[in-house]
Amino acid sequence: MTVAAEHEGASRPGAGGEASPEKLLAPVLSAFWDQPESWTLETYRRHQGYDGLRRALAMAPDDVIAYVKDSGLRGRGGAGFPTGMKWQFIPQGDGKPHYLVVNADESEPGTCKDIPLLFANPHSLIEGIVIACHAIRSNHAFIYLRGEVVPVLRRLHEAVREAYAAGFLGKNILGSGLDLDVIVHAGAGAYICGEETALLDSLEGRRGQPRLRPPFPAVAGLYACPTVVNNVESIASVPAIMLRGKDWFRSMGTEKSPGFTLYSLSGHVARPGQYEAPLGITLRQLLDMSGGMRRGHRLKFWTPGGSSTPMFTDEHLDVPLDYEGVGAAGSMLGTKALQCFDETTCVVRAVTRWTEFYAHESCGKCTPCREGTYWLVQLLRDIEAGKGAMGDLDKIDDIADNINGKSFCALGDGAASPIYSSLKYFREEYEQHITGRGCPFDPAKSTLWGDNDAHLGVNA
Missing domain, CATH: 3.40.50.11540 (NADH-ubiquinone oxidoreductase 51kDa subunit)
Known part of the structure; x- marks a missing residue:
């Protein structure tokens, strides 16, 4: 699905009064x-x-x-x-x-x-x-x-x-x-x-x-x-x-990030699709256009630029989606892949699936990425299954730090980003998996459980 509107309705986000969400499209x-x-x-x-x-x-x-x-x-x-x-x-x-x-x-x-x-x-x-x-x-x-x-x-x-x-x-x-x-x-x-x-x-x-x-x-x-x-x-x-x-x-977007761009909105949203808008629009505005989260649910966490960028929470709904705004909030705009997950989603499961993807796709040329992603997968699988120990949390954080900025290319950084950002915002959820000996989330209530984790963008 692609959302379009007449160009004359496009405007610079936050400039000159309030505009309806649709008029922010370009x-x-x-x-x-x-x-x-x-x-x-x-x-x-x-x-x-x-x-x-x-x-x-x-x-x-x-x-x-x-x-x-x-x-x-x-x-x-x-x-x-x-x-x-x-x-x-x-x-x-x-x-x-x-x-x-x-x-x-x-x-x-x-x-x-x-x-x-x-x-x-x-x-x-x-x-x-x-x-x-x-x-x-x-x-x-x-x-x-x-x-x-x-x-x-x-x-x-x-x-x-x-x-x-x-x-x-x-x-x-x-x-x-x-x-x-x-x-x-x-x-x-x-x-x-x-x-x-x-x-x-x-x-x-x-x-x-x-x-x-x-x-x-x-x-x-x-x-x-x-x-x-x-x-x-x-x-x-x-x-x-x-x-x-x-x-x-330059009349669109922000001063340092001008112009229009395509935002990919996916996950637990009412109307996923490509939304072409000026840089600097917010996720709140995009959700207004897309009908919000699926009925009866709320936003839990989201990625501003794909799974390789540090995740955000509902506290970041009003972060301007341009290079400077997202960077100042602690993440990266990346490919503008806005994956939105509701409260039924297990963060540990999501991060584990992403890490499995990066471990599989690592070219193996450099040691930090080749070895680090492998061990991250082993530890995360144990934590998800309720077999982990509290010391494993510091261990995966340490491994992610040894990968981040120390590999040949950005794949290593991308693999580390979901780890340290999820620990920052959802450490208690990791601890629940360890103390409760398993995942506290009911698989019947989440659309992310099953043979194909489609909303994660990767296969299980």
Whole structure:
């Protein structure tokens, strides 16, 4: 489900009086997802598709980079790094090929924004790719897609074919002199390949494992050449900026986190789905739009950016969902995967399932993550089953601390986040499992019990 509203209703959260929840929505990428055959070139062009590209091609590459930089667009893949600045890092006049790699390996539990975007509006990504390649002086772009989503893969291949046939890809695009080839690559389903350097290794045909940095991809990325790696939503947002202007983009969101973005709302909510809104909206406002928690239940805990970000409780309902606001409250905005759990959910069970996922997906390259996630799973399973001891709580906290910030990539940090945040807010619940010799929650009252923990975003 996708919620949309007219753009003129969009406003900066908290600016100039109270606005109804619906007026805080800002459908741009999702503006016509509900229209028949929204994924086709014909539908896309009816909504000013590729008009932003024409404006960008009329500008010098460095001017395009400066324009995107001035717009304040930040990476939508998790870290929030300024997109224009990332493009600016590419060295010029080095005599090497430059590459653009789009990270479409959406694997974070609870995250569901890039895949729906590619399924409903793939041409927004393709147009953004052409603009980005013009800016960084690249003639080759790659889309690294999660291989399990075969319908999306087929639709993306068809969109690329349409773009070639219409002259938006290939030789001398729109008479600009730009030549560009786009290759769609299907990955084999490894969570670690969502990390940009592991993705590059996988794209080169090697086992997906993180690289030591420096050198960074901007200097030595794909095939040891300067490479920009961007998230799907980051690149797909560029055409609208070029078409409607950087000031229009900055009129939404907050000063340091401007613009619109897709929030994935899932879990025990009445109407889960993708909600496109300005950065800085709150979970309370999003829940107002989605009908709140399921009838008769209340919010217990939630994740602001997927399971790899420290969890929040109902005390954080009014935290602005932008990079600064969430960071100041002690978590990370991440992929904006808002997983909401009610009071029937066992925190220990949820954290155990997430940790099992990270242990399974660890590439094994570095010791803290490889060994730490394994031992976390053993201890958490014992605690959940009522076989743990009080000393195990300090032990899992210590192991999480030994992983956090000490692994090659952010997978280790993501595995540690649910541990220390759940101990911070729900230590008593862990203690109940130990003193009561088992889980105090009634499985008949929770939708998270069974063979498939769907609301956790992972399989049991």
